Each structure stands twice: as C-alpha cells, then as structure tokens.
Amino acid sequence: MNNILFFISFIFKNKFYLLLYLLGLIIFAFIELLGLSLIVSYISYFAISNSSNFFVLLIIKSEIFNFFFKDIFFGFSTLIIIFYIVRAIYTYSFLWCQQNLINKSQIRFSKEIFFNFIKGDIKYTQKFNTNEIINNITHLSNDAFNAYFISYFNLLSEAIVIITLFIFLIYVDPLLFFILAIFSILIGYSISQLVQKKLRTLGHQTLKAFNELSKILFFVVGLYKELASLKIIKKLEKEFEDKIIIFLKSRFYSVLNSRITFIIIEMSVVFLSILMVVFLKNKTNITELLAIYGISLIRLAPSMNRLLACLHEVKLRSSQVSQLNFDRHILASSNKNLIRDNYYFNKKITLDNISYFIDDKIILKNIKFIINKGDKILINGKSGSGKTTIFNILLGLYKISSGKILVDRNIVKNFLDLKNKKSIQTQENYLINDQNIYFNVTFKEENDLSVIENDKKYKNLIKLLSLENFVNSRSEKSNWKVNEFSKNLSGGEKQRLSLARALYSDFEILLMDEPFSSIEKRLANKILKYIMKNFSNKTILIITHQHVSKKYFNKFLYV
Numbered sequence: 311m312n313n314i315l316f317f318i319s320f321i322f323k324n325k326f327y328l329l330l331y332l333l334g335l336i337i338f339a340f341i342e343l344l345g346l347s348l349i350v351s352y353i354s355y356f357a358i359s360n361s362s363n364f365f366v367l368l369i370i371k372s373e374i375f376n377f378f379f380k381d382i383f384f385g386f387s388t389l390i391i392i393f394y395i396v397r398a399i400y401t402y403s404f405l406w407c408q409q410n411l412i413n414k415s416q417i418r419f420s421k422e423i424f425f426n427f428i429k430g431d432i433k434y435t436q437k438f439n440t441n442e443i444i445n446n447i448t449h450l451s452n453d454a455f456n457a458y459f460i461s462y463f464n465l466l467s468e469a470i471v472i473i474t475l476f477i478f479l480i481y482v483d484p485l486l487f488f489i490l491a492i493f494s495i496l497i498g499y500s501i502s503q504l505v506q507k508k509l510r511t512l513g514h515q516t517l518k519a520f521n522e523l524s525k526i527l528f529f530v531v532g533l534y535k536e537l538a539s540l541k542i543i544k545k546l547e548k549e550f551e552d553k554i555i556i557f558l559k560s561r562f563y564s565v566l567n568s569r570i571t572f573i574i575i576e577m578s579v580v581f582l583s584i585l586m587v588v589f590l591k592n593k594t595n596i597t598e599l600l601a602i603y604g605i606s607l608i609r610l611a612p613s614m615n616r617l618l619a620c621l622h623e624v625k626l627r628s629s630q631v632s633q634l635n636f637d638r639h640i641l642a643s644s645n646k647n648l649i650r651d652n653y654y655f656n657k658k659i660t661l662d663n664i665s666y667f668i669d670d671k672i673i674l675k676n677i678k679f680i681i682n683k684g685d686k687i688l689i690n691g692k693s694g695s696g697k698t699t700i701f702n703i704l705l706g707l708y709k710i711s712s713g714k715i716l717v718d719r720n721i722v723k724n725f726l727d728l729k730n731k732k733s734i735q736t737q738e739n740y741l742i743n744d745q746n747i748y749f750n751v752t753f754k755e756e757n758d759l760s761v762i763e764n765d766k767k768y769k770n771l772i773k774l775l776s777l778e779n780f781v782n783s784r785s786e787k788s789n790w791k792v793n794e795f796s797k798n799l800s801g802g803e804k805q806r807l808s809l810a811r812a813l814y815s816d817f818e819i820l821l822m823d824e825p826f827s828s829i830e831k832r833l834a835n836k837i838l839k840y841i842m843k844n845f846s847n848k849t850i851l852i853i854t855h856q857h858v859s860k861k862y863f864n865k866f867l868y869v
Contacts, residue, residue, distance in 0.1 A: 321415045321459065333410075334404050335466060346478060348390050354384060370578040402595070413457050460622040468617040519556040526550050535556050550868075653730045654716040655849075658682045664713030665698055669816050673699050676713070681849065686842060686862060689853040691869040697853045698737070700869065701823045704851065705734065733817035737824040739808040741796045747781060748788040751810045760786045771813055774840055775806040776833055801828040809837065820850045827856065838862055 322328035355366040369375055369389070370382050379385025479487040503767040526549055608706070617765065659681040674696045681687060691697050701716075702708040715722050721726075741750050748762050749755065751771070756762055768788075772778055780803055784790040796804050805828040812822065820841070826834035835858075841850065842862040852858070860866070 320419070321411060323638045327411070331408075334407070338467065339470040340405055342471050343474045343478055345393065345397055346475070346869070348393060352386060352390060356386075356764040363463045391728070407461075412463070415459070420707065449583065454779050464616060465620040465624065466538055468613045471613050472617065516557055516559075519553045523550070523553045523557060526553065546829075547671050653720050654721060655683065655717050657718050660714075660716040662714040662716060663714060664703070664710045664840060666696075666703065666708060667711045674703075677867075677869070681851070681865075685849055685865050687851045687865045687867065688858065688860065689851060689867045691855060695869045696825055697855070697869055701736075701821060701851075701853050703821060704821060705732075730818040731816055732819045732821060733812045733815045735808055735812035735822040735825050736822075737827065739801075739804040739828075740802060741792045741799070741807060743794050743796075744791055746786070746791050749808065750792060750807055751814055753811075757789055759787060759789060767814060768810075771810040774837065775810055777803070777806055778811070793855050794826060805829060813841070818848060819847065820848055821853075822851070823853045824855070825852060826854065826858070835859060 318328065320543075322331070345560065346426070351366045366386065375385060375389075379388065392726070406637065476487055476491060530546060564655060570866075661679045661681075664677045665672070677700070689697055689700060699708060703710060717728065746757070748768065752768060754852050772781055781787055781790070792799065799807070805825070808820075809825055812820065829837070834856075838852075838858060839862070852863075
C-alpha cells in the first residue's frame with residue numbers, strides 16, 4: 311500500500327495530471343469497447359446475415375454515412391479501417407505520454423538521490439557504500455523504477471480494458487459473462503499462488519545479490535596485485551558464481567512465469583470454447599454469440615496475460631523500490647538536517663564550545679576557538695584525535711552536536727553555503743579517472759598543449775611541486791591521462807597533484823587536511839613557504855599530525 315501511495319504522489323505531483331490520466335484511460339477503454347462492437351457488428355451483419363443488428367443499422371442509416379458512402383459493405387469496411395487507424399494513433403499518443411511521464415519522474419527521482427547524496431550530512435551519507443549509491447542512481451532508479459511504474463500503468467490500462475469487456479459481455483449475455491468471470495478469477499488466483507511468493511522473495515534476493523556482486527568486483531579491482539599471493543581466487547570465483555546465479559534468476563523466472571501464464575490462459579480458452587458450445591447449443595443466436603465470445607477472448611486473453619505479468623513484475627520489484635524509496639528518504643532527511651545560511655565571513659568565525667558525537671561516542675568536546683580573517687592556523691594532534699572532524703565541520707559536512715558557530719555575529723549551523731570562496735585539499739587525494747593531468751589540476755577541458763603551456767599559474771605550480779619531470783617524461787605531457795584508481799601514479803604524485811588543484815583555484819579560505827603526509831620534509835617546507843608568501847592575505851587552516859615549521863602560523867589549535 312505504501313508503494314502505491316508513493317507511486318501516485320510521486321508520479322502525479324499535480325492532481326490535475328492524475329485526473330487527466332484517468333480520463334485518458336476511460337477514453338482508451340471506450341475506444342476498445344467501440345472497436346470490439348464494430349468488429350462484432352460487422353461479422354454479425356455481413357457474415358452471419360443478421361440484418362437487424364442495431365449498431366450497424368444506427369450507422370448505415372445516418373445522413374453522414376449515406377453522404378460519403380453509396381455501398382454499405384464498402385462504407386462500413388472503410389469506417390472500420392479509419393477507426394482502427396485513429397485507435398492506433400490514440401494508443402501510441404497515450405503510451406507516449408505515459409512513458410514521458412515515467413521518464414520525467416525517473417529523472418527527478420535519480421536527481422533527488424544524487425543531489426541529496428552530495429549535499430547531505432556526511433554522517434548519514436557515509437552509511438552508504440559506493441556500490442549502493444551507484445546501484446541506487448543507475449540500476450535501481452533506471453531498471454527497477456521503470457519496470458515497476460510501467461507495470462503499474464499497464465496494470466491500470468489492462469484492468470480498465472478487462473472491466474469494459476466484462477460490461478459488454480454482461481449486456482450481450484449474462485451467462486457468458488458469468489462463465490468468463492469465474493474462469494478469469496480462478497486462473498488469476500491459481501497463477502498468483504503459483505508464482506507470486508517466489509517472485510517477492512526473488513526481488514529481495516536480487517537486490518542483495520547485486521550489492522554483493524558489486525562488493526566482490528570492488529574488492530577484486532582494489533586488491534588486484536595481492537589476489538594471487540592471498541590465494542583466495544577460487545573462493546572469489548565461487549562467491550561470484552553464487553551471486554550472479556541469484557541475480558539472474560529473477561530474470562529467468564520472470565520470463566518463465568510470463569510464458570506459464572500464457573500457456574494456462576491458452577488452455578483455458580480451448581476449454582472454455584468447448585464449454586460455451588455445450589451451454590449455448592440450444593440458443594437460436596448461437597453463431598452470433600460464439601462470434602462475440604471468440605472476439606472477446608481474442609482481446610481478453612492477451613489483456614489477462616499482461617495483467618498477470620504486470621502483477622508479477624510489481625511483486626518482483628516491490629522490495630527493490632521500497633529499499634530505493636527508503637534510501638531516498640534517508641538521504642533527503644540528511645539533506646534537510648543541514649540548515650543552509652548564506653553568510654559572508656568578513657571578520658571572524660567563532661567556535662563556541664562546540665562538540666560532536668556519533669552514537670553517543672565523543673569525537674570532539676567543548677572546542678573554543680576564534681578564526682580571524684587572514685589568520686594562518688595550524689591544527690595539530692595525534693591520529694584519531696578529531697582533526698578531520700573539525701575539517702568536516704568547517705566544510706559544512708558535519709552538523710555539530712552542541713555549542714554554537716558564529717560567522718561574525720550570526721549564529722549558523724554549518725558552513726555548507728558560506729559565501730566565501732573555499733579551496734579544499736583532503737587526505738584522500740582523489741583524482742578523476744580517464745582525465746588528463748591538466749584537467750585534474752584546473753578542471754578545464756583543454757587538449758591543446760600550446761594553450762596548456764601558456765597557463766603560467768599551472769606551470770608555476772607544476773614546477774613548485776616538483777612535478778616537471780613527471781609531466782615532461784610522458785609523450786602526451788599534461789594530456790597524459792590518469793587511469794582507474796590512479797594506479798599509474800605514486801602516492802606522492804597523487805598528493806602533489808591534489809595540492810596543485812587546491813592552490814590553482816581562486817579562494818579566500820584554504821583548508822588542507824594532511825597535505826604533506828606523502829611528501830619529503832624539504833619539499834613540504836618549500837611548498838609551505840610558497841603558500842604563506844603568495845597567499846598572505848588569505849585565511850589558511852592546515853591540519854596535520856606531522857611536525858611542520860611553526861614560524862608560518864600565528865595561531866595553533868591542538869586536539
């Protein structure tokens with residue numbers, strides 16, 4: 311029920327569109343009924359010679375019909391062809407609008423997950439591992455979302471068509487309707503009991519298996535060099551095989567079950583045909599009734615098959631969509647948890663008795679500190695003392711548990727939208743795969759080496775950070791690309807390129823977390839001297855557990 315309510319509220323944010331869609335469904339059902347009536351009347355009047363057919367007489371005696379057509383057979387046949395062309399155009403247009411609505415909703419859903427993830431409280435977002443986020447944004451929000459909601463739309467469409475056909479059959483012959491209704495219920499129930507429980511379980515298993523597969527793949531890629539020495543390849547092969555079998559099993563059963571459904575319905579049609587002849591053999595209009603019955607079944611059988619297939623798909627995807635919606639809710643909550651304040655840092659930032667806890671574990675307690683504009687601050691402490699937590703609070707990624715943060719005289723919750731330009735260098739030293747060195751430093755899409763060579767700021771930083779030999783030793787120079795996980799760079803090269811990126815950007819506040827951990831002391835001092843000389847009017851905070859020269863700093867915080 312929760313998924314149905316979510317489906318309605320998310321797809322149809324505007325109630326007007328829901329009413330419009332329902333109206334479209336009713337028109338669709340009316341067209342189906344009209345098409346069926348035309349075919350039945352056509353067979354009744356021209357093939358069975360029932361010259362009293364009311365529907366045909368109503369059409370052929372109209373002035374419009376007689377104005378356009380002189381021959382009744384040709385006119386009625388042309389009318390049916392025109393009707394089915396119009397029907398095809400309407401059906402295509404209706405399906406296009408339906409799919410367009412789903413696609414727009416799907417884009418909105420993926421964007422919500424993506425932006426709530428990148429803007430959310432890191433305390434919450436870190437609970438999601440890489441493969442879960444990738445799965446949520448790509449596979450689930452595309453495959454599961456699309457299949458789930460298309461199934462719901464088709465479920466509504468086919469239900470309307472079946473109900474319309476049943477109303478038509480009640481009008482033609484109540485006995486005919488009674489037999490078809492009983493058999494439809496029995497068939498639907500038997501198939502449902504046969505496969506629904508299995509599909510629901512498989513849906514959950516598929517989601518779990520996909521996440522496990524992703525973990526195995528990340529593990530293999532990350533520990534590629536160590537795998538042989540660890541002697542666990544056979545174990546990984548077995549785990550991979552087990553998970554891929556579970557992952558693909560849902561597709562296997564989905565296809566198989568749809569075929570079983572079709573076979574059961576097909577057998578029921580044959581059985582019902584024999585049964586109908588027995589029940590109707592004494593009726594005077596048996597030929598016409600059998601024609602109506604036959605045409606109804608031709609239209610009803612695929613509708614029932616699609617209806618049950620849609621039910622199967624909804625059950626299969628239900629647990630996946632529930633998980634996806636739950637993750638979306640968690641990310642959205644973490645995003646809302648961060649209150650945005652648009653302030654400029656003009657004079658000072660005051661950390662007034664701030665504390666930070668995770669699950670009642672004290673990470674920081676009662677930190678008091680003032681950051682004046684233009685200060686050069688060294689934050690020092692042992693590994694695990696909470697230095698990076700201060701870094702994340704100043705970035706606006708963590709919400710403090712207690713205390714106050716003041717930007718000038720304004721009390722703010724975090725720095726996520728602090729208007730001052732910030733430049734960041736984190737200890738992860740992340741570089742972007744399949745992008746050249748120049749892009750990784752500047753974020754500029756440029757492949758012309760002559761343009762790159764004339765970028766003085768870039769060239770000066772490459773020289774400062776002793777990266778000249780590294781860049782020039784490659785034939786593509788600055789166009790040489792970083793590969794996956796930066797495997798073609800050393801730890802020191804990665805860190806120096808990250809430093810170059812932090813120093814290249816235009817900033818008022820520079821935050822650096824362990825910037826020299828993979829750099830020799832002599833070069834570290836050279837870089838530090840350059841930063842303090844060239845950015846003397848900037849506010850600079852450097853976090854490190856290493857011993858660096860204190861002469862460049864005017865304030866110190868030990869945690």
